Amino acid sequence: MTTTKREITCISCPLGCSLEVSLADGQVVAVTGNECPRGLSYARQECVHPERMVTALIPIPGRTPPLSVRTERPIPKDRIMDCLCAIAAARPTLPIRIGDVIIPDVVGVGVDVIATRDLL
Numbered sequence: 001m002t003t004t005k006r007e008i009t010c011i012s013c014p015l016g017c018s019l020e021v022s023l024a025d026g027q028v029v030a031v032t033g034n035e036c037p038r039g040l041s042y043a044r045q046e047c048v049h050p051e052r053m054v055t056a057l058i059p060i061p062g063r064t065p066p067l068s069v070r071t072e073r074p075i076p077k078d079r080i081m082d083c084l085c086a087i088a089a090a091r092p093t094l095p096i097r098i099g100d101v102i103i104p105d106v107v108g109v110g111v112d113v114i115a116t117r118d119l120l
């Protein structure tokens with residue numbers, strides 16, 4: 001059995017507890033430093049299946065500012081670069097309303113990229 005320790009900061013609330021996470025064979029077996037149970041959930045998520053929201057801007061020819069977009073939910077951290085490449089290749093057509101799906105199921109992770117502003 002391979003055991004390791006990681007120190008991470010819980011970002012689930014502004015308190016920002018410093019967590020020490022013990023892992024055995026890639027699984028979380030103990031967490032210390034959390035002031036509430038959300039820190040335990042965060043540590044499990046961050047150390048085993050880290051995810052992040054992705055935000056980006058898509059230039060629209062002849063229009064400023066560019067279209068701002070984001071993933072509708074966090075996606076696996078190791079797919080962020082693929083997601084950004086897909087966003088860079090997107091050529092959305094106007095008009096676009098906030099919440100419109102710009103890229104459905106981006107890079108096959110089951111999450112849509114949506115517009116975060118109107119561009120009419």
Ligand code: SF4
Pocket residue numbers: 010011012013014015016017033034035036037038039040042
């Ligand atoms: S462990 Fe709880 S109190 Fe501490 S930062 Fe996370 S959510 Fe906030």
